[in-house]
Amino acid sequence: MPTLVQINSVVNTGSTGRIAEQLGQLAIKHGWESYIAYGREAKHSQSRLIKIGDKWDVRLHAVCSKLIDRHGLFSKSATMKLLEQLNEINPDVVHLHNIHGYYIHVPKLLEYLRDKNIATIITMHDFWLMTGHCAYINSSCEKWKEGCGHCNRLSQYPSAMWDNSASNWKWKDNIFRNMPNITLVPVSQWLANFVKHSLLKSLHSYVIHNGIDISIFRPYEGEPVVNNIDWNKFTIMCIATRWTEANGIKDVLNMSMHLPSDSQVVMVGLEKSQIANLPTNIIGLQKTENLAQLKELYTKSHVIFNPNREVTFGLVTAEAMACGTPAIVLRGTAGEELVNDETGYVVDSIYDVPKLIDKIKEENTKERSAKCRRRVITHFNADVQFLKYIDLYNRLISK
Template sequence: MPTLFQISIEVNSGSVGRIAEQIGQRAMAHGWESYITYARNHQESKSKVIKIGSKLDIYWHGLITRLFDRHCLSSTRATRNLIKQIKEIQPDIIQLHHIHGYFLDMRTLFQYLSSVNIPVVWVFHDCWAITGHCAHFDYINCFKWQTQCKFCPQKRVYPGSYLLDRSFENYILKKELFTSVFNMTVVPVSQWLGRIVKQSFLREYPVDVIQNGIDIDVFSPQSLQEINEMRQKYNLKEQMSILLGVASTWERRKGLNDFIDLSRIIPSNWKIVLVGLKKQQIKLLPRNILGIERTENVQQLAILYSLATVFINPTWEDTFPTTNLEALACGTPVITYNTGGSVESVAESVGFIVEKGDVEGIKECVQEILKAGKDKYRAECRDRAVKLYDKNNRFEDYIRLYNRLLCGKINEKCWVNTQIKTQK
């Protein structure tokens, strides 16, 4: 039985954690054994899960990052323990997701990965791996990552450092470590990010774009009864037009300020609902914005998506947000800024794309949707999500990639399929 070992900071929690879980489930459906790591949040998983480090490790790593800009250069003992477990399990594929997040030492990990003959699949959910510091650079239109990072203009942005700026040294070290693995495939989650990788120091590696998928059974149009109950819970009157925004963390680059600007120009019968806010952020919201804290309850999210008149994603930098897909799957049109890979899921029949910062443009697009009626979009939105973003189809691409890597030949039946048949 072939074995997949995914290194993730979360399991079945948050967008990346849910993606790792769903990839593991797809692998198991093909007869694989699946392991997933976590350092922070985790929900119930069908894979075997492995905890990396402790809370103290994360806090210490965070302190080292804040003071000395040495992110992903701590948690050495935790990483060594992880490697011991990898050696015991002897996986056939090692798949990386985020390795940033205060839980791994990239030197220790990549020294090991470069010393073994195990295919590595690295899923890029952001741009951190190719920069000297930041995870995104669209917001400030920085191109230093193409040549040599230094004097980072986002030193205090995640993973923020308040004293030193090591972007120059970090860039050189990342380039040395990440290009040391012989058998590695980079999997960006959007076409946009794929083009970025091909302009970076990882340009010589195979790049196989696999867009994100979602559970279209969970994220689907919900019943009128459930929608009405949610309306009553949050006092959202039926005559209100609901403008929904969802994020795991809300900040300027995610469009929080844009929603506040939008709240100043919308009619009184429009209501903005933002999910994923912190308590302190909720206290500061204008009266026509309803703030809801982050939830792991995907059923509640599906109801909110179904209830909404429109889903608005005014992100200033993003790779391929699953929130767009979840809204579409629930039959709700999407408005997003023209940034990164966020536009790739939005066709003319299911929503609108406006230029970054054009809050008036967002309002005009909402008016267009209201004029036509949400019913005009509902079926098209659902159909697009089912055809393009069903996790069972999207994550099947990973299984095909694993088979190619283990076979060494494209379009040839490999030992994996042979073993599965033998087991049956």
């Protein structure tokens, strides 16, 4: 029986944690033994779980990173213990997801996997591996192509007081120059195009879109669980794990100023302090992982809009489409890969969003909803997308 070990910051919570859990479940069904090693939080899992370090180790790593911008270069003791466990497990494939998050010494881990010649997959959910600091990049900066330094985004995750982006980029460049055992999996062609110009360009790369569990995300038909929203108004849904200037909170606020009086925005993922300062035509909700709430919000909204220009796939957009809701995406983003002419709208600016309201109202709601769900079933079905990983695992161990 071949053995898979996945490594991620969390298990069965958050987007990457749910992806790791679903992959583990599918691997088990296909005859693999499945482990997931994690550094932060875990919910119930069908895989065997391995905790990396403890909360004090995470806190120390975070504090040191914030002071001197050396994210991924602490937690040596916790990492060495993990490597001892990997020696005992002797995995056939190691699959890395988010290896940032203040819980693991990244060079130690990568060097171990290289020296042991273990087939390794890295799913790129963001840009962190190819920059000297940032988990996400914007169009105004191209330092990540040749070498970072003098970073002007130190306040963004992973925030730091001191700029070490130049040396961080160099150690990543040095280690990835000699990693023949690694296969990169960008989650969109959009992200893959960035990889081609980065320090990761010499690595094998294979795009696999994220998958949606279509048995969970489907049009909601249950009793109402969200009671403070007037669904008679045209509703634009915007959702994020955490709302910041980088992922578009100011854009949503500016857009709301141009909406007609019979329209509203529902923003999910806000802090209480942010909710208190919203204009009257924006309904703010805190982050939720209550699936009934999410499905009702997705289903009853007239359209979902993701203002984040740096998102690498757009999982919430696909979830909403699986519930029958069309999407508005920004041109030049990964979101363009999710929609076609029948299931969404591509705009150049946030100010184009209000102009689409009358057009969306005129469309056949049932027909459009069916097309949205059908597109997700065809192109972003978890059963199909995650099976591509199982095929990749099998190809790697057969070499």
